Amino acid sequence: MSTPRSVVLERLAYTLAAPALAVAPNLSPDSPVNTVVQLAGAAGIGGIVLAARSEETGAGRKILRWSPLVLAAAVDVAANNTPGWGPWWLDGLLAAAWAGAGCLVLPFARHARRHHRPALAAPAPQLQPAARLEPTPAQPDDGADQLTREARVLWERAGMPGRTHIVSATRHPAMQHDLTVLLRASETGRPITGLAEAHVAAAFGVHEEDVALATVAVQPGRQGGPGWLEAHITPDANQRRRNEPTDRERWADRVGSPRGGAPGSELVHTSRDKERGVTFYRAKMADSTELPRVDLMKVCRGLGIKEDDSCVFVLIDGAEFLISAFDEPPLSAIFPATRELLTPDAKGMYVCGFTITGQPVKNMVWQHDKNAAAHGLILGVTRSGKTQYFAISMAAESLAGAVVWLSSYRKDEKTSVLGEYIDRQGSTPLFMVRKLRAAKALCDIRAEMPWDYDGKPHDYKPGDSRCPYRSLNVYADEFMTASADPTYGAEIQSLGDDLTVMGLKYGIGFKPAGQSPFAHNGFSTEMKDNLRQNSRPVIFNMGSPGATRKAAEGTMENPYDVPTIPARYARQEGSAIERAMRGEADPENGVSTGGVAVIVLDNGRAVLMRSLYADFDTDLAHLFPDEVNRLTEHEIAELEKLDLWFDWNEPPRPGEFGPEDDEDDDSGRPRKGGGKRSHGTSSGRGEQRRDSVTSPRQALEAIKNLSNA
Numbered sequence: 218m219s220t221p222r223s224v225v226l227e228r229l230a231y232t233l234a235a236p237a238l239a240v241a242p243n244l245s246p247d248s249p250v251n252t253v254v255q256l257a258g259a260a261g262i263g264g265i266v267l268a269a270r271s272e273e274t275g276a277g278r279k280i281l282r283w284s285p286l287v288l289a290a291a292v293d294v295a296a297n298n299t300p301g302w303g304p305w306w307l308d309g310l311l312a313a314a315w316a317g318a319g320c321l322v323l324p325f326a327r328h329a330r331r332h333h334r335p336a337l338a339a340p341a342p343q344l345q346p347a348a349r350l351e352p353t354p355a356q357p358d359d360g361a362d363q364l365t366r367e368a369r370v371l372w373e374r375a376g377m378p379g380r381t382h383i384v385s386a387t388r389h390p391a392m393q394h395d396l397t398v399l400l401r402a403s404e405t406g407r408p409i410t411g412l413a414e415a416h417v418a419a420a421f422g423v424h425e426e427d428v429a430l431a432t433v434a435v436q437p438g439r440q441g442g443p444g445w446l447e448a449h450i451t452p453d454a455n456q457r458r459r460n461e462p463t464d465r466e467r468w469a470d471r472v473g474s475p476r477g478g479a480p481g482s483e484l485v486h487t488s489r490d491k492e493r494g495v496t497f498y499r500a501k502m503a504d505s506t507e508l509p510r511v512d513l514m515k516v517c518r519g520l521g522i523k524e525d526d527s528c529v530f531v532l533i534d535g536a537e538f539l540i541s542a543f544d545e546p547p548l549s550a551i552f553p554a555t556r557e558l559l560t561p562d563a564k565g566m567y568v569c570g571f572t573i574t575g576q577p578v579k580n581m582v583w584q585h586d587k588n589a590a591a592h593g594l595i596l597g598v599t600r601s602g603k604t605q606y607f608a609i610s611m612a613a614e615s616l617a618g619a620v621v622w623l624s625s626y627r628k629d630e631k632t633s634v635l636g637e638y639i640d641r642q643g644s645t646p647l648f649m650v651r652k653l654r655a656a657k658a659l660c661d662i663r664a665e666m667p668w669d670y671d672g673k674p675h676d677y678k679p680g681d682s683r684c685p686y687r688s689l690n691v692y693a694d695e696f697m698t699a700s701a702d703p704t705y706g707a708e709i710q711s712l713g714d715d716l717t718v719m720g721l722k723y724g725i726g727f728k729p730a731g732q733s734p735f736a737h738n739g740f741s742t743e744m745k746d747n748l749r750q751n752s753r754p755v756i757f758n759m760g761s762p763g764a765t766r767k768a769a770e771g772t773m774e775n776p777y778d779v780p781t782i783p784a785r786y787a788r789q790e791g792s793a794i795e796r797a798m799r800g801e802a803d804p805e806n807g808v809s810t811g812g813v814a815v816i817v818l819d820n821g822r823a824v825l826m827r828s829l830y831a832d833f834d835t836d837l838a839h840l841f842p843d844e845v846n847r848l849t850e851h852e853i854a855e856l857e858k859l860d861l862w863f864d865w866n867e868p869p870r871p872g873e874f875g876p877e878d879d880e881d882d883d884s885g886r887p888r889k890g891g892g893k894r895s896h897g898t899s900s901g902r903g904e905q906r907r908d909s910v911t912s913p914r915q916a917l918e919a920i921k922n923l924s925n926a
Contacts, residue, residue, distance in 0.1 A: 258290020379412030478515030597757025
């Protein structure tokens with residue numbers, strides 16, 4: 218093979234110039250040769266500096282070209298500054314080294330062929346057969362398609378994450394970059410561990426959120442289980458999903474996500490009722506064993522609808538739930554009470570109100586399935602609609618033939634009006650304690666009353682015409698306040714506890730009402746449990762959604778299902794931020810939510826309803842029967858024998874609350890103290906405090922008594 222001419226010439230130049238570099242400085246330091254060499258070296262330094270500063274490519278090549286001139290100048294300067302030929306003939310050695318380096322590197326001859334000119338006498342290139350690649354564990358010779366082979370290259374370059382290899386890669390229809398990759402553990406029988414979405418995303422150059430891992434089910438002809446995994450890589454679909462999501466995708470991303478308003482849920486379908494002005498979002502839990510936990514505010518933000526608690530409601534039924542978004546507040550309508558709606562059916566059920574969807578809600582005057590009377594629990598703050606509900610409930614019970622007694626702690630207009638249509642009504646704690654005494658005594662009286670068909674006493678059977686007595690419903694409004702009365706409170710609560718336990722089998726239902734269902738406010742745990750299990754609690758506005766939810770705890774299986782009741786139904790108009798920037802006043806309040814309540818049905822499900830409206834400014838006679846239902850003559854006679862049947866509004870009788878140890882105070886009530894009560898009732902208040910302290914509540918009462926609290 219011949220040597221290129223440029224190489225021969227450059228080597229000859231180095232060989233001839235080397236002796237001159239060594240001899241010229243020693244023979245004549247002022248020789249023009251030295252001057253030429255040093256000027257050439259200076260030019261080389263300038264060329265190197267310009268090449269280093271240039272932003273164009275090929276700077277290294279230019280520096281290499283100038284390097285022989287610079288090195289030659291360096292050898293000349295060294296020879297000029299050494300005495301003679303230098304130690305160990307240093308001048309000759311440096312010149313020889315310069316020539317040898319130049320002959321080996323040859324910067325000018327080599328770079329002269331940068332345009333790919335073939336060297337002289339170089340043999341023509343011959344075509345060679347391509348080397349056959351040996352199959353590797355990462356790329357087995359299994360006849361895979363081009364997409365799978367390309368995916369395997371990327372996967373092998375990433376280091377085979379999770380000790381896996383790609384079995385196949387399938388492109389998604391009509392997608393340029395979306396594909397599904399089937400992965401298998403490299404070692405047979407080993408599960409795939411340590412593989413995350415980030416590893417797949419890094420291997421294929423996409424965002425981590427565009428990768429989803431899924432298990433592989435066993436299929437005919439293919440294994441599955443923990444040793445297999447599917448990776449769905451969907452950058453195109455996710456881009457479209459972010460910009461133009463469908464209803465189900467929006468729900469999955471913003472509502473059903475772990476941090477959404479209903480985590481773990483999926484949308485079933487969306488529908489619109491134009492006539493009623495409502496949009497329905499029906500959803501269910503992906504895991505049917507889980508109960509929905511719905512945060513309405515988060516759901517509204519996720520769906521892009523107004524966060525309006527007067528127009529957006531949730532209805533939960535097992536693992537399914539329904540979000541109803543109304544254009545106008547549906548519960549702002551008024552539903553007048555009628556005798557037709559209030560007349561109980563054969564099972565003792567009557568319509569007490571309507572839900573947001575216009576469905577009737579029913580309550581009971583007796584428990585048909587338990588063959589017993591029904592208790593009641595009515596809660597709500599002042600002006601929330603409790604007394605209105607009394608009217609429709611008492612009318613339904615009266616239409617069913619029941620006797621109704623009503624007592625409250627203080628006198629008011631509405632309870633006085635109701636007194637015209639029921640058996641007995643009073644507005645003092647004294648009236649309440651006498652009423653409860655009589656109701657408790659009726660349990661013993663009815664237990665001995667014989668039935669006509671066999672002459673034997675039996676338990677109460679609702680709707681049975683052979684029963685010798687009517688059912689009795691005992692209402693106690695402001696029960697918590699009455700149970701805290703310093704004179705009669707302890708006995709009122711004790712009698713209420715007894716009546717909730719023993720009254721049902723004798724046809725007596727106890728229905729307390731107030732603003733709190735907790736023990737420290739008058740409701741013992743025993744009373745609350747009996748009321749919850751034998752009634753449909755009705756909870757009006759308790760002052761805030763949190764208070765309403767707290768009041769419903771214990772009456773439901775899942776307290777998260779309690780709907781919210783706002784103070785008023787006021788539509789959100791415009792932006793509060795924009796009004797603040799313009800200095801405008803907020804919109805006026807809307808419609809009152811008085812009469813809107815949460816009723817807890819038999820299965821523990823809470824339903825938001827607006828109760829029927831009874832107008833106290835008109836005659837309520839059209840709701841009640843023509844005749845007021847009374848006790849039987851036998852019952853009245855037995856109560857008179859016990860000195861429990863008289864005008865319960867009259868002042869305390871001598872000895873009625875035990876022997877009079879002290880004179881009455883100015884209010885007409887007996888002073889604290891007294892001995893044992895008569896008529897088989899519980900012991901006197903003073904004696905109970907001193908000798909019968911058996912509970913923390915009674916101990917607190919005794920302490921208050923000693924401190925005159």
